[in-house]
Amino acid sequence: MSDVEYIKSQLTAHPDFPKKGIVFLDIFPILRNPIAFETLITHLVHHLTSHTIAAAPNKKIDVVVGLDARGFLLGPIIALRLGAAFVPVRKQGKLPGKCVSASYEKEYGTDSFEMQADAITPGQTVVVVDDLIATGGSAKAAGELVAKQGGKTLEYLFIIELMFLKGGAKLDAPVYSIVQSDD
Ligand SMILES: O=P(O)(O)OC[C@H]1O[C@H](OP(=O)(O)OP(=O)(O)O)[C@H](O)[C@@H]1O
Numbered sequence: 590m591s592d593v594e595y596i597k598s599q600l601t602a603h604p605d606f607p608k609k610g611i612v613f614l615d616i617f618p619i620l621r622n623p624i625a626f627e628t629l630i631t632h633l634v635h636h637l638t639s640h641t642i643a644a645a646p647n648k649k650i651d652v653v654v655g656l657d658a659r660g661f662l663l664g665p666i667i668a669l670r671l672g673a674a675f676v677p678v679r680k681q682g683k684l685p686g687k688c689v690s691a692s693y694e695k696e697y698g699t700d701s702f703e704m705q706a707d708a709i710t711p712g713q714t715v716v717v718v719d720d721l722i723a724t725g726g727s728a729k730a731a732g733e734l735v736a737k738q739g740g741k742t743l744e745y746l747f748i749i750e751l752m753f754l755k756g757g758a759k760l761d762a763p764v765y766s767i768v769q770s771d772d
């Protein structure tokens with residue numbers, strides 16, 4: 590079995606969660622299995638070092654941005670392995686100090702994201718990490734926060750991409766996803 594098939598085999602689908610009509614794809618079974626979690630992180634870091642960094646203007650990734658909440662499970666580990674900074678994007682009202690904010694619509698509601706205003710230095714290269722892209726609203730808002738601080742988003746990284754929602758089309762940089770779901 591390939592790494593991608595192995596990672597895919599660990600995901601579980603929950604119809605009608607958190608509301609009717611949504612098929613919720615759960616990544617937590619991966620984190621319960623240390624071999625699967627290691628396979629996942631190694632796969633993402635290998636992609637970043639072999640493709641993203643090779644194409645980066647400064648030949649490095651300065652900042653890994655992780656999205657509240659499930660992006661926090663992946664982002665810090667990836668950042669440590671790359672020797673990059675980790676910066677959280679949080680839902681409104683959770684971060685102290687001066688923040689930049691951007692609101693967005695998602696597959697099942699609306700929300701507002703914030704990032705600390707001094708978190709990214711102009712010109713830094715950034716990858717945005719989350720567990721899943723659905724409509725792309727969350728990732729787009731995160732990209733806006735990076736751009737507001739003068740950062741350059743190189744890529745958006747996900748475990749799962751819901752292809753039928755075409756979220757990647759909203760974004761200002763390419764998407765890399767391990768599993769593409771059509772339903
Ligand atoms: O592409 P989008 O339509 O924006 O949806 C994707 C977002 O939705 C989920 O998070 P959610 O907002 O449910 O928050 P949580 O991680 O706190 O559960 C998921 O983890 C992504 O962050």
Ligand SMILES: Nc1ncnc2[nH]cnc12
Nearest residue numbers: 612613614615696721723
């Ligand atoms: N279908 C889905 N499964 C898991 N997380 C999600 N976030 C938005 N849509 C989702």
